[in-house]
Amino acid sequence: xxxxxPTGDTQVFGIFGYPVRHTLSPQMxxxxxxxxxxxxxxxxxxxxxxxxxxxxxxxxPLGIKGVNITIPHKEKVIPFLDEIDPEAEKVGAVNxxxxxxxxxxxxxxxxxxxxxSLREAGVDPTEKAVILLxxxxxxxxxxxxxxxxxxxxxxxxxxxxxxxxxxxxxLKSVSGYAKLSAEPSxxxxxxxxxxxxxxxxxxxxxxxxxxxxxxxxxxxxIKADWVVSDLIYRPFETPLLAAAKKxxxxxxxxxxxxxxxxxxxxxxxxxLSPPIQAMNEALLKAFSHxxxx
Ligand code: NAP
Numbered sequence: 001x002x003x004x005x006p007t008g009d010t011q012v013f014g015i016f017g018y019p020v021r022h023t024l025s026p027q028m029x030x031x032x033x034x035x036x037x038x039x040x041x042x043x044x045x046x047x048x049x050x051x052x053x054x055x056x057x058x059x060x061p062l063g064i065k066g067v068n069i070t071i072p073h074k075e076k077v078i079p080f081l082d083e084i085d086p087e088a089e090k091v092g093a094v095n096x097x098x099x100x101x102x103x104x105x106x107x108x109x110x111x112x113x114x115x116x117s118l119r120e121a122g123v124d125p126t127e128k129a130v131i132l133l134x135x136x137x138x139x140x141x142x143x144x145x146x147x148x149x150x151x152x153x154x155x156x157x158x159x160x161x162x163x164x165x166x167x168x169x170x171l172k173s174v175s176g177y178a179k180l181s182a183e184p185s186x187x188x189x190x191x192x193x194x195x196x197x198x199x200x201x202x203x204x205x206x207x208x209x210x211x212x213x214x215x216x217x218x219x220x221x222i223k224a225d226w227v228v229s230d231l232i233y234r235p236f237e238t239p240l241l242a243a244a245k246k247x248x249x250x251x252x253x254x255x256x257x258x259x260x261x262x263x264x265x266x267x268x269x270x271x272l273s274p275p276i277q278a279m280n281e282a283l284l285k286a287f288s289h290x291x292x293x
Pocket of ligand 1: 110134135136137138139158159160163204205206207209231232233254255257258259261
Protein backbone atom coordinates (compact mmCIF):
# COMPACT_ATOMS: atom_id res chain seq x y z
CA UNK A 1 0.00 0.00 0.00
CA UNK A 2 1.43 3.41 -0.92
CA UNK A 3 1.28 5.92 1.93
CA UNK A 4 -1.14 8.81 1.58
CA UNK A 5 0.71 12.11 1.47
CA PRO A 6 -1.36 15.07 2.62
CA THR A 7 -0.49 18.51 1.28
CA GLY A 8 -1.74 22.01 2.01
CA ASP A 9 -4.39 21.48 -0.69
CA THR A 10 -5.81 18.22 0.64
CA GLN A 11 -9.61 18.32 0.88
CA VAL A 12 -11.05 16.65 3.97
CA PHE A 13 -14.12 14.40 4.06
CA GLY A 14 -15.14 11.83 6.64
CA ILE A 15 -17.68 9.76 8.51
CA PHE A 16 -19.19 10.41 11.96
CA GLY A 17 -20.29 7.30 13.83
CA TYR A 18 -20.08 5.59 17.22
CA PRO A 19 -18.44 3.18 16.99
CA VAL A 20 -16.87 3.80 13.60
CA ARG A 21 -13.81 1.57 13.43
CA HIS A 22 -15.44 -1.15 11.30
CA THR A 23 -16.58 1.23 8.57
CA LEU A 24 -15.58 0.36 5.00
CA SER A 25 -16.42 3.83 3.68
CA PRO A 26 -12.87 5.30 3.86
CA GLN A 27 -11.44 2.71 1.45
CA MET A 28 -14.43 3.05 -0.89
CA UNK A 29 -14.45 6.88 -0.98
CA UNK A 30 -10.65 7.14 -1.16
CA UNK A 31 -10.77 4.97 -4.30
CA UNK A 32 -13.34 7.32 -5.83
CA UNK A 33 -11.22 10.41 -5.13
CA UNK A 34 -8.14 8.66 -6.52
CA UNK A 35 -9.94 7.72 -9.74
CA UNK A 36 -10.94 11.35 -10.28
CA UNK A 37 -7.45 12.57 -9.24
CA UNK A 38 -8.92 14.67 -6.43
CA UNK A 39 -6.45 15.17 -3.60
CA UNK A 40 -8.70 14.32 -0.68
CA UNK A 41 -8.61 12.45 2.60
CA UNK A 42 -11.70 10.61 3.89
CA UNK A 43 -11.33 10.00 7.61
CA UNK A 44 -13.25 8.07 10.30
CA UNK A 45 -14.35 10.29 13.22
CA UNK A 46 -15.54 8.41 16.30
CA UNK A 47 -18.06 10.93 17.62
CA UNK A 48 -19.61 10.15 20.98
CA UNK A 49 -23.36 10.95 21.00
CA UNK A 50 -22.74 13.66 23.64
CA UNK A 51 -20.33 15.39 21.24
CA UNK A 52 -22.42 15.25 18.07
CA UNK A 53 -23.56 18.88 18.17
CA UNK A 54 -19.98 20.13 18.63
CA UNK A 55 -18.67 17.78 15.94
CA UNK A 56 -21.24 19.04 13.41
CA UNK A 57 -20.48 22.65 14.40
CA UNK A 58 -16.79 22.01 13.59
CA UNK A 59 -17.45 21.03 9.94
CA UNK A 60 -17.64 24.59 8.57
CA PRO A 61 -14.83 26.21 10.64
CA LEU A 62 -12.46 23.31 9.83
CA GLY A 63 -13.36 23.45 6.14
CA ILE A 64 -14.46 19.81 5.99
CA LYS A 65 -16.19 19.41 2.61
CA GLY A 66 -18.59 16.63 3.46
CA VAL A 67 -19.29 13.80 5.86
CA ASN A 68 -21.30 10.62 6.04
CA ILE A 69 -23.36 10.01 9.14
CA THR A 70 -23.85 6.54 10.51
CA ILE A 71 -25.24 4.73 13.56
CA PRO A 72 -26.35 6.14 16.00
CA HIS A 73 -26.46 9.72 14.68
CA LYS A 74 -28.65 9.62 11.54
CA GLU A 75 -31.77 11.08 13.19
CA LYS A 76 -30.21 13.15 15.96
CA VAL A 77 -28.05 15.13 13.53
CA ILE A 78 -31.02 16.81 11.83
CA PRO A 79 -31.53 19.78 14.21
CA PHE A 80 -27.88 20.79 13.76
CA LEU A 81 -28.11 21.29 9.98
CA ASP A 82 -29.09 24.38 7.94
CA GLU A 83 -31.16 22.59 5.33
CA ILE A 84 -32.61 19.10 4.77
CA ASP A 85 -33.19 17.63 1.33
CA PRO A 86 -36.89 16.65 0.83
CA GLU A 87 -36.16 12.88 0.69
CA ALA A 88 -34.14 12.99 3.94
CA GLU A 89 -36.96 15.03 5.47
CA LYS A 90 -39.50 12.32 4.56
CA VAL A 91 -37.23 9.61 5.96
CA GLY A 92 -36.43 11.64 9.07
CA ALA A 93 -32.76 10.64 8.84
CA VAL A 94 -29.56 11.95 7.23
CA ASN A 95 -26.57 9.86 6.12
CA UNK A 96 -24.73 12.51 4.06
CA UNK A 97 -23.87 16.14 4.81
CA UNK A 98 -22.52 18.56 2.25
CA UNK A 99 -20.72 21.74 3.34
CA UNK A 100 -22.11 24.02 0.64
CA UNK A 101 -20.10 27.23 0.99
CA UNK A 102 -20.67 27.28 4.74
CA UNK A 103 -24.23 25.90 4.76
CA UNK A 104 -24.71 22.33 5.97
CA UNK A 105 -27.19 20.40 3.82
CA UNK A 106 -28.42 16.94 4.89
CA UNK A 107 -29.29 14.15 2.44
CA UNK A 108 -30.26 10.51 2.72
CA UNK A 109 -28.83 8.21 0.04
CA UNK A 110 -29.58 4.88 1.79
CA UNK A 111 -32.92 4.18 0.10
CA UNK A 112 -31.85 5.23 -3.38
CA UNK A 113 -28.64 3.25 -2.85
CA UNK A 114 -30.74 0.19 -2.11
CA UNK A 115 -32.89 0.66 -5.24
CA UNK A 116 -29.72 1.17 -7.32
CA SER A 117 -28.33 -2.12 -5.95
CA LEU A 118 -31.51 -3.92 -7.04
CA ARG A 119 -31.33 -2.44 -10.53
CA GLU A 120 -27.63 -3.35 -10.78
CA ALA A 121 -28.65 -6.95 -9.98
CA GLY A 122 -31.21 -6.77 -12.81
CA VAL A 123 -34.23 -6.52 -10.51
CA ASP A 124 -36.98 -4.03 -11.39
CA PRO A 125 -38.95 -3.45 -8.17
CA THR A 126 -41.77 -1.51 -9.86
CA GLU A 127 -44.27 -4.33 -10.39
CA LYS A 128 -43.43 -6.25 -7.26
CA ALA A 129 -45.26 -6.67 -3.98
CA VAL A 130 -42.69 -5.80 -1.35
CA ILE A 131 -42.59 -7.60 1.98
CA LEU A 132 -40.54 -5.52 4.35
CA LEU A 133 -39.21 -7.26 7.46
CA UNK A 134 -38.63 -4.70 10.22
CA UNK A 135 -39.84 -1.13 10.69
CA UNK A 136 -36.73 0.79 11.80
CA UNK A 137 -34.72 3.60 10.21
CA UNK A 138 -33.37 1.62 7.25
CA UNK A 139 -36.83 0.16 6.53
CA UNK A 140 -38.28 3.67 6.30
CA UNK A 141 -35.59 4.90 3.89
CA UNK A 142 -35.86 1.81 1.69
CA UNK A 143 -39.68 1.95 1.65
CA UNK A 144 -39.77 5.61 0.63
CA UNK A 145 -37.24 5.04 -2.16
CA UNK A 146 -39.21 2.02 -3.40
CA UNK A 147 -42.47 4.00 -3.44
CA UNK A 148 -40.66 6.84 -5.26
CA UNK A 149 -39.41 4.21 -7.75
CA UNK A 150 -43.00 3.11 -8.44
CA UNK A 151 -43.73 0.28 -5.97
CA UNK A 152 -47.46 0.19 -5.23
CA UNK A 153 -47.86 -2.70 -2.78
CA UNK A 154 -45.94 -2.93 0.46
CA UNK A 155 -46.54 -5.31 3.37
CA UNK A 156 -44.66 -4.57 6.58
CA UNK A 157 -43.85 -7.34 9.06
CA UNK A 158 -42.65 -5.87 12.35
CA UNK A 159 -42.25 -7.72 15.63
CA UNK A 160 -44.02 -4.84 17.38
CA UNK A 161 -47.39 -4.31 15.70
CA UNK A 162 -47.45 -0.64 16.73
CA UNK A 163 -44.08 0.03 15.04
CA UNK A 164 -45.36 -1.58 11.80
CA UNK A 165 -48.60 0.40 11.94
CA UNK A 166 -46.70 3.65 12.62
CA UNK A 167 -44.42 3.04 9.62
CA UNK A 168 -47.43 2.23 7.39
CA UNK A 169 -49.18 5.43 8.53
CA UNK A 170 -46.03 7.49 7.89
CA LEU A 171 -45.58 5.98 4.41
CA LYS A 172 -49.23 6.68 3.60
CA SER A 173 -48.81 10.30 4.70
CA VAL A 174 -45.73 10.87 2.52
CA SER A 175 -46.71 8.76 -0.50
CA GLY A 176 -50.48 9.00 -0.68
CA TYR A 177 -51.33 6.11 -2.93
CA ALA A 178 -49.34 2.92 -2.31
CA LYS A 179 -51.24 -0.15 -1.06
CA LEU A 180 -49.83 -0.51 2.42
CA SER A 181 -50.45 -2.96 5.20
CA ALA A 182 -48.70 -3.91 8.40
CA GLU A 183 -48.77 -7.31 10.07
CA PRO A 184 -47.09 -8.51 13.24
CA SER A 185 -44.13 -10.66 12.21
CA UNK A 186 -45.41 -13.72 14.11
CA UNK A 187 -48.43 -13.75 11.74
CA UNK A 188 -45.99 -14.52 8.94
CA UNK A 189 -45.15 -17.79 10.64
CA UNK A 190 -48.67 -19.10 10.01
CA UNK A 191 -50.14 -17.36 7.02
CA UNK A 192 -49.05 -17.73 3.43
CA UNK A 193 -48.44 -14.48 1.58
CA UNK A 194 -51.46 -13.43 -0.44
CA UNK A 195 -50.64 -11.22 -3.39
CA UNK A 196 -51.05 -11.48 -7.13
CA UNK A 197 -47.77 -9.70 -7.78
CA UNK A 198 -44.29 -11.27 -7.79
CA UNK A 199 -42.71 -10.82 -4.36
CA UNK A 200 -39.61 -8.90 -3.32
CA UNK A 201 -38.77 -9.85 0.29
CA UNK A 202 -36.42 -7.44 2.11
CA UNK A 203 -34.84 -8.08 5.49
CA UNK A 204 -34.14 -4.83 7.32
CA UNK A 205 -33.83 -6.41 10.77
CA UNK A 206 -30.40 -7.29 12.22
CA UNK A 207 -31.40 -10.99 12.32
CA UNK A 208 -28.68 -12.83 10.44
CA UNK A 209 -25.70 -10.80 11.62
CA UNK A 210 -24.84 -13.11 14.50
CA UNK A 211 -24.22 -16.85 14.21
CA UNK A 212 -27.24 -18.72 15.55
CA UNK A 213 -29.77 -15.94 14.80
CA UNK A 214 -33.24 -17.17 13.86
CA UNK A 215 -34.36 -16.57 10.26
CA UNK A 216 -36.35 -13.30 10.02
CA UNK A 217 -38.94 -15.03 7.79
CA UNK A 218 -39.92 -18.72 7.50
CA UNK A 219 -37.99 -20.33 4.65
CA UNK A 220 -40.98 -22.60 3.96
CA UNK A 221 -42.98 -19.56 2.72
CA ILE A 222 -40.34 -18.44 0.20
CA LYS A 223 -41.08 -19.34 -3.42
CA ALA A 224 -38.67 -19.98 -6.27
CA ASP A 225 -39.99 -16.96 -8.23
CA TRP A 226 -39.31 -14.48 -5.38
CA VAL A 227 -36.44 -12.05 -5.10
CA VAL A 228 -35.00 -12.07 -1.58
CA SER A 229 -32.66 -9.34 -0.41
CA ASP A 230 -30.94 -8.50 2.84
CA LEU A 231 -29.62 -5.14 4.03
CA ILE A 232 -27.06 -6.94 6.18
CA TYR A 233 -23.69 -7.03 4.40
CA ARG A 234 -21.69 -8.81 7.10
CA PRO A 235 -21.86 -11.78 6.52
CA PHE A 236 -21.96 -11.28 2.74
CA GLU A 237 -24.51 -14.11 2.42
CA THR A 238 -26.89 -14.27 5.38
CA PRO A 239 -28.72 -17.47 6.38
CA LEU A 240 -31.91 -15.96 4.87
CA LEU A 241 -30.19 -15.49 1.50
CA ALA A 242 -28.65 -18.97 1.67
CA ALA A 243 -32.09 -20.50 2.38
CA ALA A 244 -33.71 -18.50 -0.43
CA LYS A 245 -30.99 -19.53 -2.88
CA LYS A 246 -31.56 -23.18 -1.99
CA UNK A 247 -35.25 -22.79 -2.86
CA UNK A 248 -34.26 -21.29 -6.21
CA UNK A 249 -35.13 -17.65 -5.46
CA UNK A 250 -32.97 -14.81 -6.75
CA UNK A 251 -30.95 -13.14 -3.99
CA UNK A 252 -29.48 -9.64 -3.59
CA UNK A 253 -26.92 -9.16 -0.78
CA UNK A 254 -26.55 -5.90 1.21
CA UNK A 255 -23.06 -4.95 0.03
CA UNK A 256 -24.52 -3.38 -3.13
CA UNK A 257 -26.56 -0.94 -1.03
CA UNK A 258 -23.42 0.08 0.85
CA UNK A 259 -21.66 0.70 -2.47
CA UNK A 260 -24.45 2.72 -4.05
CA UNK A 261 -25.31 4.87 -1.02
CA UNK A 262 -21.61 5.80 -0.98
CA UNK A 263 -21.56 6.47 -4.72
CA UNK A 264 -24.55 8.81 -4.39
CA UNK A 265 -22.83 10.64 -1.50
CA UNK A 266 -19.70 11.07 -3.65
CA UNK A 267 -21.85 12.55 -6.41
CA UNK A 268 -23.52 14.99 -3.98
CA UNK A 269 -20.14 16.22 -2.70
CA UNK A 270 -18.31 16.50 -6.02
CA UNK A 271 -20.99 16.70 -8.77
CA LEU A 272 -18.87 14.07 -10.55
CA SER A 273 -19.93 10.70 -11.86
CA PRO A 274 -19.03 8.12 -9.17
CA PRO A 275 -16.52 5.49 -10.37
CA ILE A 276 -18.66 2.50 -9.34
CA GLN A 277 -16.19 -0.16 -10.45
CA ALA A 278 -13.22 1.31 -8.55
CA MET A 279 -15.38 1.86 -5.46
CA ASN A 280 -16.70 -1.71 -5.63
CA GLU A 281 -13.20 -3.16 -6.00
CA ALA A 282 -11.98 -1.15 -2.99
CA LEU A 283 -15.00 -2.28 -0.98
CA LEU A 284 -14.47 -5.95 -1.82
CA LYS A 285 -10.77 -5.67 -0.98
CA ALA A 286 -11.53 -3.97 2.35
CA PHE A 287 -14.32 -6.45 3.04
CA SER A 288 -12.05 -9.46 2.67
CA HIS A 289 -9.33 -7.89 4.83
CA UNK A 290 -9.16 -9.71 8.21
CA UNK A 291 -9.26 -6.39 10.13
CA UNK A 292 -12.69 -5.58 8.70
CA UNK A 293 -14.33 -8.66 10.23
P1 NAP B 1 -33.05 -0.04 13.54
O1 NAP B 1 -33.56 1.35 13.29
O2 NAP B 1 -32.60 -0.42 14.90
O3 NAP B 1 -34.26 -1.05 13.07
C1 NAP B 1 -34.15 -2.44 13.22
C2 NAP B 1 -35.52 -3.07 12.98
O4 NAP B 1 -35.38 -4.48 13.16
C3 NAP B 1 -36.60 -2.63 13.97
O5 NAP B 1 -37.86 -2.70 13.35
C4 NAP B 1 -36.48 -3.68 15.09
O6 NAP B 1 -37.65 -3.86 15.83
C5 NAP B 1 -36.22 -4.91 14.24
N1 NAP B 1 -35.56 -5.94 15.02
C6 NAP B 1 -34.44 -5.81 15.77
N2 NAP B 1 -34.11 -6.98 16.31
C7 NAP B 1 -35.08 -7.88 15.92
C8 NAP B 1 -35.31 -9.24 16.19
N3 NAP B 1 -34.49 -9.94 16.99
N4 NAP B 1 -36.40 -9.83 15.64
C9 NAP B 1 -37.23 -9.14 14.85
N5 NAP B 1 -37.07 -7.82 14.56
C10 NAP B 1 -36.00 -7.21 15.09
O7 NAP B 1 -31.83 -0.40 12.58
P2 NAP B 1 -31.59 0.14 11.07
O8 NAP B 1 -30.74 1.36 11.10
O9 NAP B 1 -32.92 0.19 10.42
O10 NAP B 1 -30.68 -1.04 10.46
C11 NAP B 1 -31.25 -2.31 10.23
C12 NAP B 1 -30.25 -3.22 9.49
O11 NAP B 1 -29.95 -2.68 8.20
C13 NAP B 1 -28.92 -3.38 10.22
O12 NAP B 1 -28.55 -4.74 10.12
C14 NAP B 1 -27.98 -2.53 9.42
O13 NAP B 1 -26.64 -3.00 9.46
C15 NAP B 1 -28.55 -2.67 8.01
N6 NAP B 1 -28.19 -1.54 7.12
C16 NAP B 1 -27.46 -1.81 6.00
C17 NAP B 1 -27.12 -0.79 5.13
C18 NAP B 1 -26.32 -1.11 3.89
O14 NAP B 1 -25.71 -0.20 3.32
N7 NAP B 1 -26.34 -2.34 3.42
C19 NAP B 1 -27.52 0.53 5.40
C20 NAP B 1 -28.28 0.78 6.55
C21 NAP B 1 -28.62 -0.27 7.42
P3 NAP B 1 -37.87 -3.05 17.23
O15 NAP B 1 -38.24 -1.65 16.85
O16 NAP B 1 -38.96 -3.80 17.88
O17 NAP B 1 -36.57 -3.12 17.98
